[in-house]
Amino acid sequence: MSERDPYGLRRVVRPKGVLPQQAEVLDPRLPLGADELAIDVERLNVDAASFRQLQQECAGDVPRIAARVREIVAERGKLQNPVTGSGGMLIGRVAEVGAAHPAYPGLKRGDRIATLVSLTLTPLLLEEIRGVQPNAERLDVRGRAILFATGLWAPMPEDLPEATALAVLDVCGAPAWVARLAAKGQRVLVLGAGKSGSLACAQARRNGAHVTALDYRRDAAQALVSDGLADAWLAADATHPLEVYAQTKGAFDLVVNCASVPGTEMASILSVREGGEVLFFSMATSFTAAALGAEGIGKDVRLTIGNGYARGHATLALDLVRQTPALQKIFATRVA
Amino acid sequence: MSERDPYGLRRVVRPKGVLPQQAEVLDPRLPLGADELAIDVERLNVDAASFRQLQQECAGDVPRIAARVREIVAERGKLQNPVTGSGGMLIGRVAEVGAAHPAYPGLKRGDRIATLVSLTLTPLLLEEIRGVQPNAERLDVRGRAILFATGLWAPMPEDLPEATALAVLDVCGAPAWVARLAAKGQRVLVLGAGKSGSLACAQARRNGAHVTALDYRRDAAQALVSDGLADAWLAADATHPLEVYAQTKGAFDLVVNCASVPGTEMASILSVREGGEVLFFSMATSFTAAALGAEGIGKDVRLTIGNGYARGHATLALDLVRQTPALQKIFATRVA
Numbered sequence: 001m002s003e004r005d006p007y008g009l010r011r012v013v014r015p016k017g018v019l020p021q022q023a024e025v026l027d028p029r030l031p032l033g034a035d036e037l038a039i040d041v042e043r044l045n046v047d048a049a050s051f052r053q054l055q056q057e058c059a060g061d062v063p064r065i066a067a068r069v070r071e072i073v074a075e076r077g078k079l080q081n082p083v084t085g086s087g088g089m090l091i092g093r094v095a096e097v098g099a100a101h102p103a104y105p106g107l108k109r110g111d112r113i114a115t116l117v118s119l120t121l122t123p124l125l126l127e128e129i130r131g132v133q134p135n136a137e138r139l140d141v142r143g144r145a146i147l148f149a150t151g152l153w154a155p156m157p158e159d160l161p162e163a164t165a166l167a168v169l170d171v172c173g174a175p176a177w178v179a180r181l182a183a184k185g186q187r188v189l190v191l192g193a194g195k196s197g198s199l200a201c202a203q204a205r206r207n208g209a210h211v212t213a214l215d216y217r218r219d220a221a222q223a224l225v226s227d228g229l230a231d232a233w234l235a236a237d238a239t240h241p242l243e244v245y246a247q248t249k250g251a252f253d254l255v256v257n258c259a260s261v262p263g264t265e266m267a268s269i270l271s272v273r274e275g276g277e278v279l280f281f282s283m284a285t286s287f288t289a290a291a292l293g294a295e296g297i298g299k300d301v302r303l304t305i306g307n308g309y310a311r312g313h314a315t316l317a318l319d320l321v322r323q324t325p326a327l328q329k330i331f332a333t334r335v336a
Numbered sequence: 337m338s339e340r341d342p343y344g345l346r347r348v349v350r351p352k353g354v355l356p357q358q359a360e361v362l363d364p365r366l367p368l369g370a371d372e373l374a375i376d377v378e379r380l381n382v383d384a385a386s387f388r389q390l391q392q393e394c395a396g397d398v399p400r401i402a403a404r405v406r407e408i409v410a411e412r413g414k415l416q417n418p419v420t421g422s423g424g425m426l427i428g429r430v431a432e433v434g435a436a437h438p439a440y441p442g443l444k445r446g447d448r449i450a451t452l453v454s455l456t457l458t459p460l461l462l463e464e465i466r467g468v469q470p471n472a473e474r475l476d477v478r479g480r481a482i483l484f485a486t487g488l489w490a491p492m493p494e495d496l497p498e499a500t501a502l503a504v505l506d507v508c509g510a511p512a513w514v515a516r517l518a519a520k521g522q523r524v525l526v527l528g529a530g531k532s533g534s535l536a537c538a539q540a541r542r543n544g545a546h547v548t549a550l551d552y553r554r555d556a557a558q559a560l561v562s563d564g565l566a567d568a569w570l571a572a573d574a575t576h577p578l579e580v581y582a583q584t585k586g587a588f589d590l591v592v593n594c595a596s597v598p599g600t601e602m603a604s605i606l607s608v609r610e611g612g613e614v615l616f617f618s619m620a621t622s623f624t625a626a627a628l629g630a631e632g633i634g635k636d637v638r639l640t641i642g643n644g645y646a647r648g649h650a651t652l653a654l655d656l657v658r659q660t661p662a663l664q665k666i667f668a669t670r671v672a
Contacts, residue, residue, distance in 0.1 A: 007578075007633065009578070017576055017578065017579075018577070018599075018602075019577060019578075019602055019629075019632070019633075020632070021602075021625070021628060021629055021632045022577075022599065022602065022625070022629075084624070085622070085624040085625070085628075086624055086628065087628070116631075116634075117631060117632050117634065118628045118631055118632055120624075120628050120632070121628075121632045150633050150634050151632075151634070152631075152634045173631065240353055241354070241355060241358075242343075242345070242353065242355075243353075263358065266354075266355055266357075266358065280623070280641075283623075283624055283627065283628075285623045286421070286623060287616070287619075287621045287622060287623040287626075287641060288420070288421040288422055288456075288619055289357070289358070289421070290623075290641050291619065291641050291642055291643060291644055292357060292421075292422065292423070292454045292456050292457075292619075292644060293355075293357055293358075294643045294644065294645060295452075295453060295454055295488075295509065295643060295644030295645040296355070296356075296357045296453050296454055296456070296457045297343065297355075297486050298452075298453065298486050298487070298488045298645055299643075299645065300643070300645055300646050300647045301643060302640065302643070303640065303641035303643050304638065304639065304640055304641070305616075305623060305626050305627050305639035305640070305641060306627055307627060307630045307631060307635075307636070307637060307638070307639050308627055308628060308630065308631030309630060309631040309634055309635065309636055310636050311636045
């Protein structure tokens with residue numbers, strides 16, 4: 001119990017010798033390690049690609065979605081969607097902090113925190129699913145989760161609605177990477193006008209780029225312009241690369257893919273200029289479709305995997321929302 | 337017949353409205369379009385991840401591998417491995433050049449060329465499989481392939497053995513991207529001492545980096561050092577991230593993943609320093625494993641998808657081999 005285990009290897013049931021994220025099954029029932037933190041879980045914010053898959057599999061039926069989530073967590077000891085491989089994050093109250101955990105003694109029992117690491121590696125025991133909010137891609141639950149010493153977390157901000165903060169923290173990698181990659185004067189295209197797409201638009205604009213928002217829902221794309229988060233909008237289905245190409249003409253310096261459906265790699269690659277860059281933040285991205293897709297049409301572009309973490313990402317995203325009323329409105333609507 | 341169709345949409349059988357690479361089935365039997373090029377195929381160089389999967393599926397049995405390839409091509413009209421999604425490339429002689437193809441009139445019937453676009457989007461009709469060379473991941477065949485106007489190709493060089501040139505051209509994206517990303521004085525780790533790994537090592541060293549080669553085959557890693565292609569070597573199984581981490585200590589500026597097996601994302605991410613970069617050239621890379629893996633351990637690193645194309649990649653790779661006798665020796669051995 002006193003040994004250090006910063007990556008949570010003790011919790012891996014099978015296969016042996018892998019990290020918790022690669023594991024098929026974790027054990028959330030072990031006694032708490034000295035360098036672990038236990039959380040009384042209140043809410044699970046499911047990754048968009050995962051939630052969409054669950055909805056499709058369960059034909060949109062809420063009780064079936066709840067049952068399927070219960071089943072996955074019971075089988076795997078974590079909420080990792082077996083089809084998409086993705087997870088999400090959670091909020092809850094600190095139940096116990098091991099004396100060797102880096103947050104000890106800053107955090108105390110009862111503090112409200114959000115985890116910033118994926119549910120795909122977070123040991124989770126579900127006692128009850130109290131509700132499913134499909135619009136917010138959220139489940140209200142009772143349960144117990146474990147955070148390892150390397151697991152990122154953030155105190156829940158008190159000046160933003162809880163559901164908004166949770167949703168922002170879930171996708172805070174996207175604006176943080178856009179902040180690094182979008183340069184002043186560049187033409188930036190954001191695919192998907194959802195939560196991460198809205199943050200990406202707002203951040204790219206703040207960087208001084210000319211931002212175009214694209215979504216298959218004309219209203220959603222248009223709203224980003226009328227809300228002042230984007231300069232222009234396009235309505236097209238990103239799974240139809242040729243339809244998108246007809247509108248984008250391959251003229252963008254940077255394309256940020258925040259779509260939540262599979263099959264949008266080619267629309268992204270066709271939309272970027274020769275020598276430009278695509279930043280893939282959709283968890284439904286296929287590595288081979290992107291790598292071979294660019295080669296297949298002889299396009300010399302840089303393809304970047306959206307790392308869910310970047311130093312300071314939580315603060316950057318929360319501040320962006322604090323300073324942008326339109327984003328507060330969007331998140332309030334989406335997570336209601 | 338006279339219409340332009342630079343992406344080969346006319347060849348897509350299903351689903352409709354996608355590019356040839358995303359298609360399940362292509363039609364290689366249509367009459368040649370005015371902007372297409374027909375090739376009498378002699379050799380197929382199968383992508384390493386695909387060939388390994390075929391070997392496993394067929395328990396290493398050569399006639400079964402041939403039968404499986406015949407079956408895939410008959411079903412799909414292209415050699416795209418249904419499991420890995422990857423392809424490879426081919427060489428052959430020009431059979432016919434449409435008058436509206438960009439290579440007309442530079443190329444003429446009988447010229448020997450290699451395609452630089454993936455087999456995953458190349459319409460292919462196989463008449464005969466004449467042999468399978470497992471060591472070279474190559475099939476000797478008779479067949480007919482089609483190249484679209486955007487399809488990259490290269491004349492087969494006359495000063496290098498044909499099999500060497502084919503193998504080099506197949507992975508020429510890797511050294512081209514390493515040439516851009518590896519900086520003088522950096523510590524570079526290359527995972528996998530195969531063909532693309534050897535080229536990546538040689539190019540990183542030419543850029544002035546300090547290069548460490550890692551492979552599960554101690555001999556292969558060691559040989560890169562004794563051949564002067566790397567400065568140091570490590571023997572470890574890249575599918576065991578903790579074993580790799582114990583040796584690399586997370587100290588590398590750039591990690592180039594040229595492994596041909598799945599499950600090597602975490603070994604790559606654990607080996608790179610905070611703020612460093614991983615360049616994934618393995619076609620067995622999982623997008624979500626990379627994106628969520630870095631987030632899961634709170635690591636702020638840039639993750640790049642190895643685009644199979646970069647301007648000038650064929651010339652760069654062939655020149656690298658021309659100027660590096662050790663690489664000629666490696667390729668001669670591997671493709672014999």
